[in-house]
Structure formats: C-alpha cells, structure tokens
Amino acid sequence: xxxxxxxxxxxxxxxxxxxxxxxxxxxxxxxxxxxxxxxxxxxxxxxxxxxxxxxxxxxxxxxxxxxxxxxxxxxxxxxxxxxxxxxxxxxxxxxxxxxxxxxxxxxxxxxx
Amino acid sequence: xxxxxxxxxxxxxxxxxxxxxxxxxxxxxxxxxxxxxxxxxxxxxxxxxxxxxxxxxxxxxxxxxxxxxxxxxxxxxxxxxxxxxxxxxxxxxxxxxxxxxxxxxxxxxx
Numbered sequence: 001x002x003x004x005x006x007x008x009x010x011x012x013x014x015x016x017x018x019x020x021x022x023x024x025x026x027x028x029x030x031x032x033x034x035x036x037x038x039x040x041x042x043x044x045x046x047x048x049x050x051x052x053x054x055x056x057x058x059x060x061x062x063x064x065x066x067x068x069x070x071x072x073x074x075x076x077x078x079x080x081x082x083x084x085x086x087x088x089x090x091x092x093x094x095x096x097x098x099x100x101x102x103x104x105x106x107x108x109x110x111x112x
Numbered sequence: 113x114x115x116x117x118x119x120x121x122x123x124x125x126x127x128x129x130x131x132x133x134x135x136x137x138x139x140x141x142x143x144x145x146x147x148x149x150x151x152x153x154x155x156x157x158x159x160x161x162x163x164x165x166x167x168x169x170x171x172x173x174x175x176x177x178x179x180x181x182x183x184x185x186x187x188x189x190x191x192x193x194x195x196x197x198x199x200x201x202x203x204x205x206x207x208x209x210x211x212x213x214x215x216x217x218x219x220x221x222x
Binding site for chain 2 (some may be wrong): 042050
C-alpha cells in the first residue's frame with residue numbers, strides 16, 4: 001500500500017531549538033500539503049506545493065517557519081527557533097489536487 | 113472557498129444508520145464536496161466525494177440535493193470503530209487549496 005511517510009513520529013525539544021520534520025509523499029503525487037492540528041485551532045493549513053513549487057504558505061508564521069521540497073520525494077518543514085506555542089501534531093498530505101488527499105501519521109511536536 | 117457548517121457532535125448506537133449533514137450555502141458552481149474521517153492519533157482519511165445527486169462507495173453514501181447548499185454523509189450500520197471526527201469540505205474542481213473546518217465528532221455507543 002502506498003502511503004505518506006512522516007518522520008519523526010514524536011519530537012520533544014526545548015524552546016529555541018531548531019526542529020525539522022520530514023515527509024515522503026506518495027510516489028507520483030504532484031501536490032504536497034502541511035497541516036498543523038491542535039485542540040484549540042483544529043486542522044490549519046500551513047503551506048502547499050504543486051510540482052515542488054510553493055503555491056501558498058500564507059498559513060505559516062514566516063519569521064520562524066519554512067517549508068521546502070528539495071526533490072519530489074522529500075518535503076521538509078522547519079521551525080527555527082521553536083516556541084512552546086508550536087506544540088501540535090504536524091501532518092503532511094499528498095495528492096493530485098481536487099480535494100482527495102492522503103495523509104501521513106503526523107509528527108507530534110512538544111516544545112518545552 | 114465556501115464555508116461549511118456541521119454539528120459539533122453526534123451520538124449513535126451500534127447498528128444504526130448515521131446521517132451527518134453539512135451546510136454550504138455559498139457553494140460555487142465549480143465546487144465539489146468531500147468528506148474525511150479522522151481517528152485519534154491518525155491523519156484524516158478520505159471517505160467520499162461528490163458534485164451532485166448521490167454517490168455511494170463501500171464505506172458511505174453522499175447525498176447532495178439539487179440546490180447543493182447542503183450535503184449528507186450517510187454511514188450504514190455503524191460500529192464502535194466508526195467513532196471518529198468527520199469533516200465536510202468544499203473546494204473547486206481542479207483546485208488545490210484544501211481547508212478543514214471543525215468537523216463533527218461522532219461517538220458510537222454499544
């Protein structure tokens with residue numbers, strides 16, 4: 001079964017540290033999304049790419065978050081410096097657009 | 113992107129049919145309707161998508177009236193394992209931006 005793979009599954013870090021989350025989209029999918037989920041805010045769209053080009057990253061705090069796709073098999077989301085309010089589950093999803101997305105299992109981030 | 117409104121939560125019993133209705137009064141001509149399911153500690157999972165009338169797959173049915181201002185996800189004979197959050201989304205055919213609302217928390221009891 002093809003699936004979206006996210007690493008790490010869990011990350012605990014201290015405030016001020018850099019955090020990098022990685023995502024391997026399903027082979028052949030041309031669209032990659034990053035979401036953040038918290039109890040208070042629900043699922044928030046942070047950024048998405050089509051054919052590796054960023055289409056929209058308006059959901060990300062620009063001063064500390066960055067998202068890239070170095071190649072078609074890897075998407076990264078970085079937070080530098082991390083803050084306690086960044087604690088959340090971060091999901092990556094891939095697809096062909098049109099609303100049908102395949103999600104990874106998420107990275108549970110805790111910033112102390 | 114059209115805004116969607118769903119009930120915050122619903123309760124049901126095993127074996128019952130569950131219908132979750134979503135309102136999307138401002139749906140545009142080019143918009144489709146998609147439903148996702150999310151279990152705790154997992155990412156959302158695509159369930160079904162439709163544009164008008166009725167769509168059925170092995171998991172659920174989606175009913176869309178002629179005016180398309182609402183849609184109903186129907187889960188036949190739910191089991192305890194159907195306890196999850198269900199999201200209704202509206203987006204443009206061929207579009208990419210996929211926004212999730214608050215969803216409906218379905219709790220199935222024995």
